Amino acid sequence: MKKILDKLKSSSIHLIVWSVFILYETLIVGLIFNIFEHPVTYLFHYIVIIVFFYFFSDLGLPWSFRKNLQAFWRLPLIILVSLAAYVFFHYLANLLLIFIKVISVRQPYLLDQQFILKNLYRGIYFMFFSTGYFVFKKTQSEKREKEQLRKLHLHNIIKQQKTEQELVRSHNSMLKAQINPHFLFNTLDFIYHTMAHNVQLASDAVIHLSRIMRFAIDSDHMGEVIPLGAEIKHVETLFSLYQLRNTKTFIQLNYSPEIVSLPFIPLVLLTLAENMIKHGEFSDQQQQAVINFLYENETLTITTSNMKSKNINTHSGKLGLDNVKKRLEYKYGTQVSLKYSVLDDVFILILIVPGIKRDHLSDQTNAPKAPY
Structure with missing residues (x-):
């Protein structure tokens, strides 16, 4: 029960942080450039961003550093694959939005250089935050392990004394x-x-x-x-x-x-x-x-x-x-x-x-x- 409550508490914190960030970013961009998109457009693209964020921090980086000797080729590979996936899924999200007529275009929608560069910038931006989240989690995990080892060591000392x-x-x-x-x-x-x-x-x-x-x-x-x-x-x-x-x-x-x-x-x-x-x-x-x-x-x-x-x-x-x-x-x-x-x-x-x-x-x- 305690683990479930801890999980819900952790998830609620993530939900609050993402909600504040999305609200902040949409309002700032909308007020500065006077551009407000359809809510479904925000939903599709932020789903891609959130999936990318957790994929890179929870799967990509741990896989890269699983074997320290192979990190020199694994890390560049996972960065390239993640950024390529980020750009590609944003393109698919736009195609889907065009298909359901949430957004409209006058000419065929292409994966051109401007679209790629804009999304690469955003991908690197969120990759930076994802890396920080990965480092934070790893540090906290090491602290918990050290604390558990300290408690276990103390328990063993007390048991030995008894x-x-x-x-x-x-x-x-x-x-x-x-x-x-x-x-x-x-x-x-x-x-x-x-x-x-x-x-x-x-x-x-x-x-x-x-x-x-x-x-x-x-x-x-x-x-x-x-x-x-x-x-x-x-x-x-x-x-x-x-x-x-x-x-x-x-x-x-x-x-x-x-x-x-x-x-x-x-x-x-x-x-x-x-x-x-x-x-x-x-x-x-x-x-x-x-x-x-x-x-x-x-x-x-x-x-x-x-x-x-x-x-x-x-x-x-x-x-x-x-x-x-x-x-x-x-x-x-x-x-x-x-x-x-x-x-x-x-x-x-x-x-x-x-x-x-x-x-x-x-x-x-x-x-x-x-x-x-």
Whole structure:
């Protein structure tokens, strides 16, 4: 329907322009030379002019430039053929007008030199306007094509960005799914050993476990980021769970009040804490395990330090740490740094995450809150 309306609108514009031109030309010629022809005469000759105009602009010139290498002979040919046709059809129009007695002549009507030159001039005159119309249409067509290509390019960019975002979300969920089982399997092992000698401790362990697992399971519904304090609370619960079985456990978290409200992606801190418990030794009060938090210039630095267990290979937890780094890079970019080393049997991990702004938390006002 829109195409039909556009076509009618375009045709109406042409009709108006031709009407104004014909009215202008007939009046000017009539007033200057005091010559007014029969309306049928104007009708026949202007039909020839209009057909010539659109033939040359819509068929002749496009055919001439269809192959640029052949334009040097096609263009002169179409000009000559078009002008010859213009003169010939005007001659036929006059013969027809004589036949139906709209105009009269006293002698045989011939295709003489004067008639040819007069109509050649008019033909070149309208050919000039036809060429201008052709150039205008071609320019507008190229503009529309460029605009369509620009819109298509923009559409493809948006589509590609959406696809990449979906891939990132899918990969992020996959990495989180790889992390979650660690909490369950290791904590169940704690409960199993605890139940063997203390049912009350096992009961407390189950409560702690349910809180941690609820947090881990609900992490997919909390939004991209949550307050860091929510996860710190569950890290403390994880350490409390570990201490139920190992009473001589010395672990300390050091953070300032501003750390609690920082927006941060979930399950990162829990993974670091679980990695400490899995591979660390916490019975030496002189060498306490520590997690330190520092926030400066929109950069969060988390440092963990603990004695390395002599019975466990430090690099066995590399998969979990690699997954953590990938998740952080998806969210905060490749400037994220996660490095770890062993110095005098002390495992030290340093995580640096730039680009954490406080106002990001306001973007999560509609996200579900982390369970406490």
